[in-house]
Amino acid sequence: MECPVCSGSEDIKILKSKTVSSKTNEINEFLLECNDCNHIFKESIILEKPKSFRLIVSENANSKRTNIDICPDDRLSAGNILISDLGKSEITSFELKNNKRVKSAIAKDIDTIWASSIDIPSRIGISINFKGITQGYKVDLDREFKISVEDVVKIEDRIFKVRVIKTLKKKMVKGSAKASFIRRVYGDPVNYKNYDYDLTNKIAIKKEITKKRL
Ligand SMILES: [Zn+2]
Numbered sequence: 001m002e003c004p005v006c007s008g009s010e011d012i013k014i015l016k017s018k019t020v021s022s023k024t025n026e027i028n029e030f031l032l033e034c035n036d037c038n039h040i041f042k043e044s045i046i047l048e049k050p051k052s053f054r055l056i057v058s059e060n061a062n063s064k065r066t067n068i069d070i071c072p073d074d075r076l077s078a079g080n081i082l083i084s085d086l087g088k089s090e091i092t093s094f095e096l097k098n099n100k101r102v103k104s105a106i107a108k109d110i111d112t113i114w115a116s117s118i119d120i121p122s123r124i125g126i127s128i129n130f131k132g133i134t135q136g137y138k139v140d141l142d143r144e145f146k147i148s149v150e151d152v153v154k155i156e157d158r159i160f161k162v163r164v165i166k167t168l169k170k171k172m173v174k175g176s177a178k179a180s181f182i183r184r185v186y187g188d189p190v191n192y193k194n195y196d197y198d199l200t201n202k203i204a205i206k207k208e209i210t211k212k213r214l
Contacts, residue, residue, distance in 0.1 A: 001043055003034035011035040024049055048073055053110055055082065057089045059117040072108035087119035118143060118180075123204060125184035128160045136207035139199050141179035148176035152190065154198040160187035 003009040016031040029044045050069035057064050068084045070076070080091045094105045095112040121140040128135045137155060149172060151162045164186040165172045 001030070001032060003037065003039055004041060005039040006034060006037040009034055009036040015040070021049075047071075051107070053107065054112045055084055055086075055089075055115060056112060057084070057086045057115050057117050058092075059120050060123050068113070070107045072106075074107045075104065076107060076110070076113070077104040081118070082113070082115055087117060089115035089117045089119070091115045122179040122182070124179055124182045126155065126187065126199070127184060128155075128158060128187045128189060130189055137199075137203055138205035138207075139202040140204045141199075141202055143178065143180040145179040146176050147179065147182060147185055149174050151197070152192055152195045153187065154195040154200065155203070156200050159190055159192050159195050161190045161192075162187050 001010070001012050003012065011034065013033045013035055014030055015033050018029050020027045020029060026047045026049055027044050028047065029042065031040065031042055033040050048071050050071050052067045053070050055066050055068045057066065064086055066084050066086050068082060076091060076094065078091050078093055082089050082091060091113060093114045094102050094110045095114065096102060096105060096109050097111045099111075122143045122145075123138055123140050126137040126139055135158070139155075147162060147165060149162050149165060153160055153162065162185055163173070165175075165177050165182055166184045166186070167177050167181045168183060169181075
């Protein structure tokens, strides 16, 4: 808001304000006074009322449904963060009213917003290979936690070295990845005393030792 008389002074005092609500809009009407020239003028700001949209948030294997209020003119894109009653989530895609799936859309065209929770830790698999026998775990890690090939890791009374990291997209035999992108880590047992980190208290599920089929 700026004064229309003295070349855009922004030193403005609000004398009165009221809000008028229609079906789709909310209009804030102001009676204003310029502190520089004492000119009195009116201004109004039109705000489009938010509407409720369907939101489906996946949390690992489950998904939950809720609604979220968004202004119909807002553009949303995959990767945007939403805060709903299900916590923080990251948009993955949109289903439009014509059933198309897209990565970016104007809110009013959207039927359902699909997102994945970023409030919960990432659950990844760990497989340690002992000559034909595999010990499997599921561990819950902070989404930003990085695992690198060659990391030496302790889990329970075992120490293993990371050999392969399987991410959502590929298998890696070098480099590192964040837990949010990792599906499974494959390791070989080593006889070291020292290790880079201990995942014992991150274990969510422990699978009994299974013999590989011959
Ligand atoms: Zn003025």
